[in-house]
Amino acid sequence: MAPACALADDSPIDPHADLLYRQALTFLEQAEAQSSGFSLKASTTDQDLAQQGQALGRTLAPAVSLLKKAVERDHPVARYRLALYYMTYLPASQIPEAACPLLQDSLAQGFAPAALGIETWCTDYSQSSAFARDLEKIPALAPRYASYYPQPAERLQCNRQQPQGLAMQWGRQRDYQAEIYRLQGNLYPGQRQVYWQKAVDLNGCFAAQQQLLSRHH
Template sequence: MHSRQTPPRKRFALPGASLFAAVLIVLAPAGVQAEGLQIDPHADLLYRQALTLLEQAESQNTSFSLKTSTTNQDLAQQGQNMGRTLAPAVSLLKKAVELDHPVARYRLALYYMTYLPADQIPDAACPLLETSVAQGFAPAALGIESWCPTYNQSAAFDRDLENVSAVANRYASYYPQPAERLLCNRTQPQGLAMQWGRQRDYQAEIYRLQGNSNPSQRQFYWRKAVDLNGCFAVQQRLLSSKH
């Protein structure tokens, strides 16, 4: 018998641009292409670069909060300083958003929610939040709850919440994520500091929102939120309803 020889593999030379794209795909985090989600590798690289700058700014913010009081004047000064520090990160986020990155959309909206005057936030942040949650990214739903009352009460938002639960694993590699306020969390944010949540914390928030918008199934969704992370915001209300 003659042994079958495996023919030698052909080697192809990749042009510079193709090689760069291939490297980006290799470096992209696990989950970026999971369950049909297609995130442009270059967009994800831009997001990761912005994330490094955001983490540096968060460290500065924490240091500032520990050393100073939290008067309105201090907070205003802190906000101005942070805005300047975050400018390079915001530029990178905007470029990633142009390439349709769902998580970059949320983080850019969160920047607007934190540093813009309140009357400017809905116009700047809501389009980003609405698209991000429509793509299944759970944290964006909390921004909509706070700043986008029209969409918050729409049938489209209810469908988005259902979709978030269905595709949650798409974004597992992008957690933890910050938020202005996690209502299922007992702790209160201080100054301009953010609250950070794991994937399960945000899923609990989604169940809380679904309970809010579905009175007939409210206890069902709220129990799911409590079972997931002990959601403080609805736990007491569930207990009181039993009496």
């Protein structure tokens, strides 16, 4: 893996920020394992759930702290993962204010997964010409992010499987590029079929395929 700081780009990723991000990942992976191990059996008591929640909180606290430090140093992927944390654990009414600035900055730096959070939570921005411009930049900046995948998302529309409970859906870089084409199809009605076909060609994008089929009937 080439170090991110070695990539030729206007604003290379700060190596110290990258170290903080990688440290945060260790805790995020532990939290992922804990949350996927949550038991919702009939015998699970409120006390059990509370204890599981507290244990998860103890794992997530250092992750959030490290992500915030990486964000202070402009790390685009840390911005996304911190926003994803807010999207998962904050009350819905607080999510746009907490997550949207992080998502918009991450996407402006060319990190594709942020676009999905924007689609769900940042309605004004998702209709803007700035959003459309950011989506167009993603393929050119893709090489700098190759080593950061797979990445989790709340919901991958191109994926046929529905996420279960707190579980995230994980996507490869090409899965997220297919999502970008799907979004571009939504933004540009005149070129809709071209973009949706690109999404289908890239990873068999289920949502785009359904749209194309329904238009042919």
